[in-house]
Amino acid sequence: AGTIDAGKIADLELKEASGLAASIEQADLLWSHNDSGDQARLFALSKTGKARGRLYLDGVTAVDMEDIALARDLTGQSYLYAADIGDNLRARTSVSIYRVREPVLASAAIDPHVTPEVMTFTYPDSVAYDAETILVDPRSSEIYVVTKEKGAGKLFRLGAFASGNSVATEVGVVPVDTATGGNFAPDGKSIVVRDYSGTAKLWPVGEKQSVLDALKEAPCSVNVGLELQGEAICFDRSEEHTSEL
Numbered sequence: 001a002g003t004i005d006a007g008k009i010a011d012l013e014l015k016e017a018s019g020l021a022a023s024i025e026q027a028d029l030l031w032s033h034n035d036s037g038d039q040a041r042l043f044a045l046s047k048t049g050k051a052r053g054r055l056y057l058d059g060v061t062a063v064d065m066e067d068i069a070l071a072r073d074l075t076g077q078s079y080l081y082a083a084d085i086g087d088n089l090r091a092r093t094s095v096s097i098y099r100v101r102e103p104v105l106a107s108a109a110i111d112p113h114v115t116p117e118v119m120t121f122t123y124p125d126s127v128a129y130d131a132e133t134i135l136v137d138p139r140s141s142e143i144y145v146v147t148k149e150k151g152a153g154k155l156f157r158l159g160a161f162a163s164g165n166s167v168a169t170e171v172g173v174v175p176v177d178t179a180t181g182g183n184f185a186p187d188g189k190s191i192v193v194r195d196y197s198g199t200a201k202l203w204p205v206g207e208k209q210s211v212l213d214a215l216k217e218a219p220c221s222v223n224v225g226l227e228l229q230g231e232a233i234c235f236d237r238s239e240e241h242t243s244e245l
Helices: 211-215
Strands: 017-022 030-034 041-045 051-057 067-072 078-084 095-101 117-122 131-136 142-147 153-160 164-167 169-174 181-184 190-194 199-204 220-223 233-235 242-244
Touching (some): 051 095, 078 131, 153 211, 169 211, 199 211
Parallel strands (some): 117 164, 131 181
Antiparallel strands (some): 131 142, 142 153, 153 169, 233 242
């Protein structure tokens, strides 16, 4: 169907959008963040790029935030998951995911401060990986990370969010060359993962199908347009299409 230019990002401090997630609590709202080099903060924007506010994560230092997700936990509470999982030099001894309750923004832009929960994890055998993709399964609240590899990324499962330290479990591969971002559909029936090529891959997920089994099936191709360094993608909660930055 091609791509649609919906607008320009108005907040000039969002210089290198590395992740994207559609709000659960509010219509016409997206969440994003900068790549490495910025403080720990999230940006709220409309679907046409208008600035809607910022959310500052107090008490943590952003090393290389690469992706963001939104999902409800099993109690129905909506959470933002900010994935500080980038490691270009493969030198980090551990990486983290920050979780905060999704705020409901007022009509005027606000700059709130929140203290996130922190889930710190390592990979098996303390091997370091560069990763830019987090997937949170809305059916189970389980978290998955896709590493950024040539040819195909590795798929790691973290389980449900839990503050403290943990070790990821390697469960399979994702056939995307240098994966830069991904997202679960709000109903859990699709997974999309993108790269730099101008296309993303989309997999349907059966009602009782595991994430790994779904990713073993042949994907569909989604045109996201050629970008200088495209890394962000998510499903629009009000429409059956994806959005990307």
